[in-house]
Amino acid sequence: MGGLGPGIGGFEILVIGLVALLVVGPKDLPMLMRKVGQFVAKARGMANEFRASFDEMARQSELDDLRKEVEALRTGQGMHPLGADAEAAFKDIRKDLEAPLDTPALAAPVVVEAAPVATGVDEWPDTPLAAEPVVTAKPKPKAKTKAKTVASTSSSIKPAASKPAVKRAKKVEL
Template sequence: MSLVPQFGFFELMLIAVVALIVVGPKDLPKLMRSAGRMVAKARQMAGEFTAAFDQMAREAEMEELRKEIDDLKKNNPVADAKRAFDETTAPIDKELREEARELNEAVNKSVGDTQTDKTKSDTSDQSAAASEPAKS
């Protein structure tokens, strides 16, 4: 259903005849000029309204896109996968670090014991060497 009435040729002729009779032939050009300006102004206002409406629709669409982008940033699937991977590997990583620390302590203790044994054997060798010349 159209809000703008549809005028045919006969309707326009009837309006022209009535306007000619009511206004007269002298003022009819002024009336037609004024009517033309009013129609042009109405079309301009309708165009501005349509442009403003379209602009509002574009802004609403842009706002929806911004919200969607923000949601995607918040619900980043790569970050979620990384977080899940880290949560899964954290206990394994902790256990491996503990084993490495214990192994490192065992190696350091073994090296320390070896150095202590070597120092004792060096001391024993020096004592034995010192006692041998005394016997000869």
């Protein structure tokens, strides 16, 4: 919505301009438009000044209310007692704060976590396994069916790592 207000649009301003041109005449129209512009500027200035003074009064009123509240809090007026439950809670907190640090708090339960158990070599490479299964050589059974079952069960158990035997060659001096 352009124009001077919510009820006046572009078409209405054009009609007012044509009527003013016919009534005042083309000779005096620029002087009339300048006077109207000066009047509108004065009206806007007065409205802005009124709005600023009104905002200042509202701010001053809010500041006065805040000053009254601060003064009431300083003197202790307007404060209501909290009750026995709140007083007991504050006493418990003060007692906990004034307690020495070397005595453990009674309210905090002690939680003991179990150490993680390694189930395979790849899971926990940092920690040594407590007991590795040792596979001893057993004589082979004569029946082939039993040998397959023994071999299949013993394949899941890895033998303990042993160092390979290194043969050293003698150094020959010339």
